[in-house]
Amino acid sequence: MKNKDSNYDINDIFPKYIRDDFLFPLDSYRLFLEGLSIKPSAFYQKWSDVNVISIIDKYWKPNQKSDWKWSLTFPFFSLLENYINTINQPIVIGFSGLPGSGKSTLGFWIDSVARELSLDIKVISLDDFYLPAQEMDFAMKGNPWNVPRGFPGSHSLDLLHQSLDVFLKTGILRSPTFDKSLRDGKGDRSGWCELKSKILILEGWFVGCEPVSDLNNIDSLFEDKFNLSLSQDEKDYRSLIQESLIKYSKIWKKFDKIWHLKSSHFNNTILWKTQQEEEMIKIRGSGLKGNNLTDFIRMIQSSIPQQSLSFINADTTVQINQHRRIDKLLTTNYHF
Numbered sequence: 001m002k003n004k005d006s007n008y009d010i011n012d013i014f015p016k017y018i019r020d021d022f023l024f025p026l027d028s029y030r031l032f033l034e035g036l037s038i039k040p041s042a043f044y045q046k047w048s049d050v051n052v053i054s055i056i057d058k059y060w061k062p063n064q065k066s067d068w069k070w071s072l073t074f075p076f077f078s079l080l081e082n083y084i085n086t087i088n089q090p091i092v093i094g095f096s097g098l099p100g101s102g103k104s105t106l107g108f109w110i111d112s113v114a115r116e117l118s119l120d121i122k123v124i125s126l127d128d129f130y131l132p133a134q135e136m137d138f139a140m141k142g143n144p145w146n147v148p149r150g151f152p153g154s155h156s157l158d159l160l161h162q163s164l165d166v167f168l169k170t171g172i173l174r175s176p177t178f179d180k181s182l183r184d185g186k187g188d189r190s191g192w193c194e195l196k197s198k199i200l201i202l203e204g205w206f207v208g209c210e211p212v213s214d215l216n217n218i219d220s221l222f223e224d225k226f227n228l229s230l231s232q233d234e235k236d237y238r239s240l241i242q243e244s245l246i247k248y249s250k251i252w253k254k255f256d257k258i259w260h261l262k263s264s265h266f267n268n269t270i271l272w273k274t275q276q277e278e279e280m281i282k283i284r285g286s287g288l289k290g291n292n293l294t295d296f297i298r299m300i301q302s303s304i305p306q307q308s309l310s311f312i313n314a315d316t317t318v319q320i321n322q323h324r325r326i327d328k329l330l331t332t333n334y335h336f
Contacts, residue, residue, distance in 0.1 A: 013040050014070070021066035023327040029071060035331035036316070038078055047074045059112040061105065067326045068102075072318050073109060076259065080110070080121050080199055090171040092164060092200045092254050095123075096207040096312050097261030099300055100272025102324055103203045106261075110201065122173070122197040126204030129160045130178045133188040144233040145299035147292075148186035152206065152244035152304070157251070164202075164254050172196050181284040185292060206304055208258040208312040211245035215305065228302050241303055260314035264321045264328075266306045271322060273297050 010030045011019070019026060033040050046052060047070070060069075083091065097103045107123035114121035130149055131139055135156075140148055159176075167173040172194065179190035215238060230238075252258070263269060273296065280287035288296050319328035 008041065010040055013044050018066045018070055022071065023067065023321075023325055024071070024329055028329055032071065032329040032331055033075065036075055036079055037082065038075060043074070043078060046078075055116045056109075056113055059109045065325065068324070071326050071329060072261075073106060076106075076316075077110060077113065080114075080201075081119065083199055084119055084121070087198070090168055090198055090200065091256040092168065092202055094207045094252060094255040094258040095201050095203040095261070096209070096258060096314065097203070097205065098263050098266070098269040098272065098309070099205050100269060100274075100276040101261050101263060101320065103205075103261060107201065107203055120171075120196075120198035121201070122195050122199070123201040123203060124173070124175060124195075125178075126155065126160075126202060126207060127180070128175055128178045129155045129157075129163075130176075130187065130189070131156055132176075133183065133186075136187075143299075144231065144237050145295045145303070147296050147299045148183075150205075150296060150299055150303075152241050152248055155248075157247050160251060164200075164251070167197075167200055168254065171198060173200060181280060181286040185286050185288045202255075205300070206245075206248075206309060208252050208255075208260065208314060209245065209304060209308050210249050210252070210313065211242045212305060212308055215239060215242055228306075230302060234302055238303060238305075245304075257315040258312065260312045260317045262310065262312075262317050262319045262328075264319055266301065266310060268320075268322045269300055270297050272324075273300065 010026050014026075022029065030040065033043065047056075080093075095103060095107075104125070107125070110121060111123050130136060131154055136149055136154060139153055143151075156176075163173055163175050173196075174192065174194045176189045177191050177193055178187055180187040182188040182190065274293065277287040277289060277293055281289065316331040317329075318326055319330075321327050
């Protein structure tokens with residue numbers, strides 16, 4: 001599997017125990033790395049160095065698969081390091097993925113390793129810009145899913161705009177923090193934080209999602225495929241959400257790049273979100289359950305057209321299956 005231009009065989013670079021964990025063709029992996037301007041040999045040598053391993057292994061979950069490390073985390077972090085070495089001004093990178101897909105886990109790893117290596121990289125969540133409790137309850141009143149938060153329209157967009165604009169000029173971000181376990185799982189702001197960085201990653205489940213102009217046509221076209229059986233109330237409210245997305249799309253324009261952790265099947269988020277809330281209950285003693293969880297999952301499935309969320313216009317797309325195993329890679333070319 002030689003690349004005639006670079007004259008290397010990727011089988012000779014990556015050991016069998018890594019290659020055997022991949023669910024995608026090795027040739028697509030080679031193209032993926034090259035699309036990110038990553039030289040496979042130097043890339044492998046760096047991330048297999050015993051000194052690096054001693055740092056990064058502290059922040060993995062037990063039994064982390066090689067595909068997640070070598071085809072998502074390490075390439076993404078290598079890209080961030082390249083940015084550190086080449087850019088002069090602060091930048092924002094968007095990271096999108098359905099609830100429970102692993103965004104927060106990845107963000108924690110990146111934050112932790114960047115801190116250990118003294119790199120100016122920080123990760124924040126769109127969720128931290130949720131409206132404070134009283135404003136949130138007013139904004140969410142009457143939604144057909146009876147959820148306390150989550151969809152476009154539940155964030156302080158003026159504050160987010162202002163915070164990102166200041167960051168892009170100064171490298172300093174001041175943002176609220178949101179604790180989803182407060183108020184019996186309805187959540188509320190729990191304080192404020194200030195950070196200084198060169199690269200800011202903003203993650204969220206509909207980050208990069210653009211409004212659609214033909215909502216009714218999309219609903220008709222994909223009704224059989226997704227089998228949602230949308231009620232009239234849901235259809236009407238979805239139109240309001242599309243109006244909100246117009247405002248969010250102005251946020252996306254501030255991004256330098258967008259990465260998309262795409263689900264191979266939209267319904268995977270049912271399992272993922274359930275697992276996520278169970279973990280929150282176990283760790284924090286509070287989270288969504290029962291009808292509240294069912295309603296929240298229904299909101300994820302129906303508040304935004306699934307076709308929009310599945311085909312975000314991302315610079316890099318990493319697709320995962322139900323078990324969060326990576327099965328497809330796609331990127332545009334990066335040049336530094």
